[in-house]
Amino acid sequence: MLQWQHQGTDHQAAWRSESGLPAPRRVVVADDTMPADTAYRLACEGTALLWQGDFHNARLLIDALKRRLDKPAGKSTAKARKQLRSASNKPEPTAAEAFHMHRMAQGQRARVLNSVLVALQPDYSIKLRRAPDWREACTEAWGTPAADAGVQVLTLRELTGVVGAHEWRKKGVDMPLLGKNARIHPHYGVFSPVRGEYVAMVHEAPLAFGMRELAFDIGTGTGVLAALLAKRGVKQVVATDTSSRALACAQENIERLGVTDKVELQQTSLFPEGQAPLIVCNPPWVPARAVTTLEQAVYDENSTMLRGFLSGLREHLSPDGEGWLVLSDLAEHLGLRSREELMGWIDAAGLYVVYRMDAEPTHGKAQDSTDPLHAARSAEVTSLWRLKAKA
Numbered sequence: 542m543l544q545w546q547h548q549g550t551d552h553q554a555a556w557r558s559e560s561g562l563p564a565p566r567r568v569v570v571a572d573d574t575m576p577a578d579t580a581y582r583l584a585c586e587g588t589a590l591l592w593q594g595d596f597h598n599a600r601l602l603i604d605a606l607k608r609r610l611d612k613p614a615g616k617s618t619a620k621a622r623k624q625l626r627s628a629s630n631k632p633e634p635t636a637a638e639a640f641h642m643h644r645m646a647q648g649q650r651a652r653v654l655n656s657v658l659v660a661l662q663p664d665y666s667i668k669l670r671r672a673p674d675w676r677e678a679c680t681e682a683w684g685t686p687a688a689d690a691g692v693q694v695l696t697l698r699e700l701t702g703v704v705g706a707h708e709w710r711k712k713g714v715d716m717p718l719l720g721k722n723a724r725i726h727p728h729y730g731v732f733s734p735v736r737g738e739y740v741a742m743v744h745e746a747p748l749a750f751g752m753r754e755l756a757f758d759i760g761t762g763t764g765v766l767a768a769l770l771a772k773r774g775v776k777q778v779v780a781t782d783t784s785s786r787a788l789a790c791a792q793e794n795i796e797r798l799g800v801t802d803k804v805e806l807q808q809t810s811l812f813p814e815g816q817a818p819l820i821v822c823n824p825p826w827v828p829a830r831a832v833t834t835l836e837q838a839v840y841d842e843n844s845t846m847l848r849g850f851l852s853g854l855r856e857h858l859s860p861d862g863e864g865w866l867v868l869s870d871l872a873e874h875l876g877l878r879s880r881e882e883l884m885g886w887i888d889a890a891g892l893y894v895v896y897r898m899d900a901e902p903t904h905g906k907a908q909d910s911t912d913p914l915h916a917a918r919s920a921e922v923t924s925l926w927r928l929k930a931k932a
Contacts, residue, residue, distance in 0.1 A: 543568065543658075543694045545591060554660060557695040559730070560833040562655065565589035571657075573598045577605035584656035591658045591694065596672040599697055603657055610650050636917060637876035643913045644829065651832075655696040663690040675700070678707035682729035709733055716765065718744045719772055719798060725765050726797070728790035732838030734765045738900040739823055739867045742925040743769055746865060746898060752819040757781070757857065759811055759822040759850060762838065764791030764804070766821055771800035778804045779813045811849050818859040822850045823867040828877050844878060851890040855930045863895065866926040869902075874917035887928065895927040 543556040545568035556564035567587060571580060572594030580590055580602055592599040634642065662668060663686055665679035680686070682703045706729035713724030714733055718740060727733040734740060743766055753774050758767040761780035770778050782788050788806050795804045807813050812820075825831075825841035832840075841847065847868070854864045872878040887894065899922050912918060 545570065554692040554694045557661075557693045557699075559699055562696075565656075565658075568658070571602075575602075577602060577609070580656075581606055581609045581653070584653045587652075589656050589658050591660070592669070592697065594669070596659075596667065596669040599657055599659065599669070600701075603654060603697060606654055606657075610653060635876055636874065640829075640875045640877065640914065640917075646913075648832070651698075654698055657697045658694050659697050659700060661693045661695065661700075663692065675704050675707075678704045681707055681710065703729060706730070716740070719765075719768055723798060725763050725768075725794055726790070727763050728786055728793075730786045730834040731763055731784070731790045732835055734763055736902065736923075738903055738923050739925070740765060740769060742867065742898050742900055742923070743821065743865065744773070746925055746927065748773055748775075748819075749863075751859075751861070752863065755779070755817045756819040756821060757813060757817045759820065760824060760846065761791050761806070762787050762823075764794045764806075766823065767791065767804045768795050768798045768800050770819075770821065771795075771803040772798070775819070776803065779807060779817070780804055781807045781809050781811065781813055783808065783810050811846070812853050812857045816857050816859045816862070818862040819865070820854060820857060820862070821865045821867070822846075824850055826869040827872050827875070844872075848886055851886050851892065851928075854928065855891045858930050861929070864892070864928040866928060867923070868926065869921055869923045871917060871921045874920050875914070887926075891931050892928045893931055895929050897927070898925040899923070 542553045543564045544551065544553045546552065547570045558564075565588070568589045568591050569583065570593055571590035572592065574594075575590070583590060584606060590602075592602075659667060659669070661679070665676040665683075665686060666672075666674065679700075706727070710726050710728055713726040714735060716723045716725050716734070716737075718737075719725075725734055754776055756770050756775045756778045758764075758770065758778055758780040761767050761782050764780060767778045767780035780791060782791070785808065788808055791804075791806055795801055795806075824844075824846040825837065825839050827840050828842060828844040828847075829840045830842045831837040847866075850864075850866065858864060868883075870880070873880055873883075902918070902921050902923060909915060909918075
C-alpha cells in the first residue's frame with residue numbers, strides 16, 4: 542500500500558508497478574502550483590509527487606524534468622571532470638564499464654521521471670482536470686477490474702506506456718514478408734518486432750524438405766517467426782513461451798494471419814516435448830539484468846536463455862535437423878560476452894556451425910553518433926547461426 546498525508550489527513554491506496562518498483566517511502570501531493578525546480582529537487586531526493594492538478598500539466602512536468610536531466614554540463618564542469626580524470630591517472634572506461642555506467646544513468650533518470658504519480662479509480666478512470674479516458678487501454682493491459690477493486694496509484698510514465706502499447710496494438714507493425722498488407726500487432730508487455738533484419742534472415746535461410754514437416758519456435762513472443770515459418774510451408778509449428786501475455790498476443794496474430802491450423806502454442810520454458818527437424822530461437826541478446834517486462838526481450842542476465850537453448854538443442858533435434866539461433870553480437874562489442882565464449886557453449890553442447898548469415902542493423906540508433914553506446918551499436922551485426930548436432 543502507498544501511504545501519504547495531505548492537509549492533516551492520512552491516506553492510502555494500492556500501489557501498482559508492472560516492473561516491481563517498491564512503493565515510494567516519501568510522498569507529497571503536487572499540483573499546478575509546484576514549480577518545476579522544486580519538483581526536480583524533490584524527485585532527485587527520492588520523494589514521489591502524487592499529482593492532483595491538471596492532467597495536461599502533469600505531462601508538461603515530466604517534460605520539464607527531462608529537460609533538467611538532459612541539460613549538458615557546462616564547460617567549467619566538463620573541464621573539471623577531465624582534469625580530475627587526468628589527475629587520478631584513470632584510463633578511459635572499457636566498453637563494458639561504459640555500458641554499466643550507461644545503465645546506471647538510465648536507472649537514475651527513470652527514478653526521477655517515475656516520481657510523478659497518478660491515481661486510477663476502480664474503473665481505471667482518472668479524476669483530474671482534462672484527464673483523457675484511457676480505460677480501454679488499461680483494460681487491454683491488465684484485464685477487467687475486479688468487482689472489489691479500489692483506487693490504485695502508479696507512475697505517470699507507466700500509465701502512458703500502457704497507452705502507447707494500446708496504440709501499437711491497434712496500428713501494428715508492417716510485415717510484408719508475411720504477405721500483402723500483413724501486420725503483427727504486439728500486446729502490452731510483449732516486445733514489438735521492429736527490427737526486421739532478423740525476420741528477413743529467417744525468411745531467406747534455406748528450408749530443407751524435411752524441415753517442412755515440423756518446427757519449434759522457442760520464445761515466440763508476438764508469434765512473428767512461427768507465422769513466418771507457417772507461411773514458408775512448414776506444416777506444423779509448435780511455438781513456446783513462458784509469458785501468458787505473449788501467448789495471447791501470438792494467438793491473436795496467427796489467427797489474423799490465417800495460420801491457426803498450422804501453429805500450436807504451448808506455455809513452457811524453452812522446448813516442447815519431442816524432436817523436430819527445425820528449431821528456431823531468437824533469445825535476448827545482452828547478458829544484463831532486465832528491469833522492466835519489455836526489457837526481458839533484450840536483456841537476459843548470465844545469458845540464461847541462450848545457454849539453455851544451446852544445451853538442450855541436441856536432445857530435441859531430429860537426426861540431421863538444424864537449429865537456427867538468431868543473435869546480435871552487440872554483447873561482444875560491449876565487452877559483455879566474447880565470441881570465444883559463444884563458440885565454447887556451442888561446442889560443449891555437442892553442436893557445430895553449418896553456416897552463418899549476417900545482417901547489419903537498420904534501426905536508428907546504429908546511425909546516432911550521440912548515443913552513448915554508438916561505437917558498439919555502429920559495429921553490431923545480427924546473425925542467424927545454422928547449427929547441427931555432432932556425429
